[in-house]
Amino acid sequence: MNAAAIPVSNLDLALASMLVVANGALAIVLRLRIAGALAVATVRMMLQLTLTALVLIALFRTVSPLWTAVAATAMVGFAGREILARQERRLAGWWAYGLGTGAMLLAASLVTIFALVGQVQPDPWYHPRWALPLLGMILGNTMTGVALGLDTLTSRLARDRAGIEAQLALGADRHEAMRPAARQALRTALMPIINAMAATGLVSLPGMMTGQLLAGADPEQAVRYQILVMFLIAGGTAAGALAAVFGGIYRLTDSRHRLRLDRLAG
Amino acid sequence: MLRVDDLVRPGLGPLRLHVAAGECVAVAGPSGSGKSLLLRAVADLDPADGAVSLDGAGRESMAAPAWRRLVAYVATEPGWWADTVRDHFTDWARALPLVTRLGLPADCAGWPVTRLSTGERQRLGLARTLVTQPRMLLLDEPTSGLDDAATAVVEELVAEFRADGGGVLWVTHDAAQRARVASRVVRIRAGRAEEAA
Incomplete structure (x- = not known):
């Protein structure tokens, strides 16, 4: 009784990313001085995971x-x-x-x-x-x-x-x-x-x-x-x-x- | 009995030393001159070059634990590894006469180690080593925390140990004590030994 996985589209990600953007806006308004670190961490997370995906795709294709x-x-x-x-x-x-x-x-x-x-x-x-x-x-x-x-x-x-x-x-x-x-x-x-x-x-x-x-x-x-x-x-x-x-x-x-x-x- | 030749370790030596059976050699010298380093090196607790032997048997000829049971080092501040006093003795019944002679009550067996004073630790540390019946004692200021009465008992016990044929290397700052307990004095200055009369 395996259900099909529900795919996540780019639009879905863009919508969800509004939460982090709101987070950053709040940090700026409240002068928490973590907006920069938040931005860097978010970008790093996306880049690292994308890179991982590329590596995994290549590895799964070659099975070497x-x-x-x-x-x-x-x-x-x-x-x-x-x-x-x-x-x-x-x-x-x-x-x-x-x-x-x-x-x-x-x-x-x-x-x-x-x-x-x-x-x-x-x-x-x-x-x-x-x-x-x-x-x-x-x-x-x-x-x-x-x-x-x-x-x-x-x-x-x-x-x-x-x-x-x-x-x-x-x-x-x-x-x-x-x-x-x-x-x-x-x-x-x-x-x-x-x-x-x-x-x-x-x-x-x-x-x-x-x-x-x-x-x-x-x-x-x-x-x-x-x-x-x-x-x-x-x-x-x-x-x-x-x-x-x-x-x-x-x-x-x-x-x-x-x-x-x-x-x-x- | 104990022979030390060309003993070298960082901050010490080369050093020559000889202790005959039943003899006590005092080790004197300013603080930091390497007296404790010498005792630790002889007990093989720190790496050192040179020949060290007991009754002709080089220490390399036996396992290090066997060597240290024969040539026993007693630190100025003896270390503890268990909770109560008794846990630090393999045979408390045999140690008890020694412990009471050193002025501690018989019920100190159950005392937590944390409750012991500096002087009590020193006396128990010595008793702990004496009951194992080593051939040679390396004493590092064993009476530095003791009053005159307790010091006298310690000197008496060491004298009995010598009478049974044991050899002693005794580090002490106290000139009067050196005169009482030792037949010879070796002075260590900047890691070098010089024999004094």
């Missing part, structure tokens, strides 16, 4: 594994920059970008490929129409988990330095001494997805499901898809956070079981 992989790599790269921006204390050197990005690349690609090959099964399995939106949703959430996990780990290690070194001085190995920090980092990383799963459907209608409904999909199928995506996100977040936190511990300690906060950027 190479170009799909290039697009996926670019997405992971941008997400890595976002993780870096959310770190209060960064690892020194190349690790600052490499650890978060590497953890995400590992987790998101594993989970996306698992979903493509195992459940969604498009033909071919790497078809960008399925691969890229799935990757995008998994990345967006894994990114949050990885960023939170790393940030919690580094601030805990810096704060608890005396306690950790006291344990090391008493003969604990680095894993014992880091355990409380690792636990808290992982808990913090996984909290958002747990909260999201608990609230989904009651407080929030997930964007993907809403989009499917608007596109005319049967609610039952839309909900099945959403549950699938939530499982994928939960798995991706856990894998990404685990890789990032244990990678961080590996980097901030050494083989002589020392705490190496000197490897954080000053």
Whole structure:
């Protein structure tokens, strides 16, 4: 019982854009001094999305594994920059970008490929129409988990330095001494997805499901898809956070079981 | 017992040092001269070049945690990682006689660490290390926050540790204490050691 999607015309968009124009007029009249930022953001939003559409159209037409992989790599790269921006204390050197990005690349690609090959099964399995939106949703959430996990780990290690070194001085190995920090980092990383799963459907209608409904999909199928995506996100977040936190511990300690906060950027 | 040769780390060395079994060597020198850096480097808590060995066994020949159980570093302000005092001891029953000798009540086991004064932290930090029975103690101003009576107990405990064959490196600013506890004094000036009589 799929209904047909109702197309959105340019006239529809022009009409809806009056709301933003009214917003800008209000900002000018009330001298909020955000009219400029509003205009820039609106234009950026339109340009970026149009560009995305052009890229997707080209990708869907070619269905090339190479170009799909290039697009996926670019997405992971941008997400890595976002993780870096959310770190209060960064690892020194190349690790600052490499650890978060590497953890995400590992987790998101594993989970996306698992979903493509195992459940969604498009033909071919790497078809960008399925691969890229799935990757995008998994990345967006894994990114949050990885960023939170790393940030919690580094601030805990810096704060608890005396306690950790006291344990090391008493003969604990680095894993014992880091355990409380690792636990808290992982808990913090996984909290958002747990909260999201608990609230989904009651407080929030997930964007993907809403989009499917608007596109005319049967609610039952839309909900099945959403549950699938939530499982994928939960798995991706856990894998990404685990890789990032244990990678961080590996980097901030050494083989002589020392705490190496000197490897954080000053 | 403890041999240190050509120890080098940023701000320190090259340094040579020897502590015999049952001996206490005091480490003196102005603030910032590298005394704590020396103890941390010997305990292998910070990376440093050079040869460090205990009874002929180089520290690289064993895992770092095993080395630190033998050569135990006690910081001026000991660190804490759990909620209550007892959580920081592997065997509280064995630690209790030491704790009471250091002037703390037996019921301090359940105290939250946040309630401890500086001096209580220092005494518990020392007790925590002594019960693990290391071969060598690296003490970083262990009595800086203590009154005379508690200081005397700490010096007594360290003397007993030496009588059992343990070696001690003791950083202290107090010349009178150096004279009481140490058989030799090593002065550190700008990262270099000079032996004083």
